[in-house]
Amino acid sequence: MSGPGTLLLTGATGFVGRPLAAALAARGWRVVGTTSRADPPAVAGVAAWELVDLTDAAASRALVARTRPDALVHGAWTTTPGRFWSDPANLRWLEAGVALVDAFGAAGGRRAVGLGTCAEYATGDPSLDEATTLLRPATPYGAAKAALFHAGTAAALAHGVSFAWARLFTPYGPGEPPGKLIGSVARALAAGERVATTEGTQDRDFLYVDDVAEAVAALLESGVEGPVNVGSGEAVRLRDLIARVAALAGGADSIDLGARPRPPHDPDRLVASIARLSEEVGFRPAVSLDEGLARTVVAIRDETRRARTPNEEARP
Incomplete structure (x- = not known):
């Protein structure tokens, strides 16, 4: 899929969200970011902010009705350092993600990408592959992300939305949150x-955060559907x-x-197979x-x- 158009980016103030907003804007998208703060920080590439509690399904539906986005990149999640692996809030964010993708599809959205995690996978394979490695998460965080992948796929199919799931491995770079x-x-x-x-x-498999952002932006515009590992390999x-x-x-x-x-x-x-990312999306780290x-x-x-x-x- 090619832009530009209006793109709704959740998690725009986060570690990956900031460079992602800039990468998407550079490709011509009008990026609308979500925030839970009345005074959001300056983020390069964000054209407008929407103040919203994404864990409120009704608020998410109203957000989509207001912004009418052509595309959605959903990255917002609970990220409390030291807690997020087992935080009960993972369940609220799972429900929120399902409601958001459903609302986006019902409003006529065309293309959605969700940000997942390598923690969805069963471990033990030398290289974790989207097609052959089982999903067997060992934490509530990984389980909730895996559940959103499946539920988001269902919602997308119900509404005819093109849906991809970016499984991030280990982003790193300036501005890393505490605990990394x-x-x-x-x-x-x-x-x-x-x-x-x-x-x-x-x-482990590390990928510089600006490259992570470029990979997700490339995935969005590629039209590739389903899970795609985002790592260095x-x-x-x-x-x-x-x-x-x-x-x-x-x-x-x-x-x-x-x-x-x-x-x-x-x-x-935890090391990614990046065949889909490199061969189908056409992404190479810089x-x-x-x-x-x-x-x-x-x-x-x-x-x-x-x-x-x-x-x-x-x-x-």
């Missing part, structure tokens, strides 16, 4: 603190990643590997892991410097 690995390590080292980590034997051992961040942040001797236990439901390997890590550490170092008091800034 790369940002947490870089911020602690920038503050001169020691960092306690797990043994770091897990393999490359496995990175966490202990190696931590070492690279520490070297960039100047704290290679300040990492205590193995000082923290692994959290529950923490699989050994930012390498080394470049992305360097950008992230520089941004966090600048953020830490700005947060210091004038007296602290003057110290040698």
Whole structure:
């Protein structure tokens, strides 16, 4: 599908939502963002804001009736650090997502993309594939996202909406929310603190957040339907990643590997098969892991410097 037109973007103030708004606007879409705040922050690419409680089904239907969007990208979800994996609010957001896709289809919307997660998958496969890997989520967060994939597909079929589901693996970059690995390590080292980590034997798939945004924008316009993994397709051992961040942040001797236990439901390997993304959507990442890590550490170092008091800034 090609734009431009009016696009409703939920989660526009989030970590992925911000660069996604800019990527969509650059492709010619008039982006209408949703917010729960009366004073939303400035987000490049958002042409207009709608103040709405998306967990209120009636409010979602009224939102769609007001904005009459041609396309929908639904990224809003509960993201409370340390809680979202098991937060009961996941169920409210599941209901909200179903109501939103249903309202969008009933109002004549044409194309919708939902943001899912690799946590929907059963683990154990060397590469997680949309067609062959089972969905067997181990957390309420993953289960609610998987349920929305199925329910959103049903709603889209009922209304003749073209529907795709972007399963995000591990986005990273400047502005990471609290609790994300790369940002947490870089911020602690920038503050001169020691960092306690797990043994770091897990393999993960990292994709720079601007590339994640471009991938979702490309998926929207491609017309490809169903689940599509959004990742790099490359496995990175966490202990190696931590070492690279520490070297960039100047704290290679300040990492205590193995000082923290692994959290529950923490699989050994989460790496995407990206055949659909590369071959059907035609997306290729623009930012390498080394470049992305360097950008992230520089941004966090600048953020830490700005947060210091004038007296602290003057110290040698």
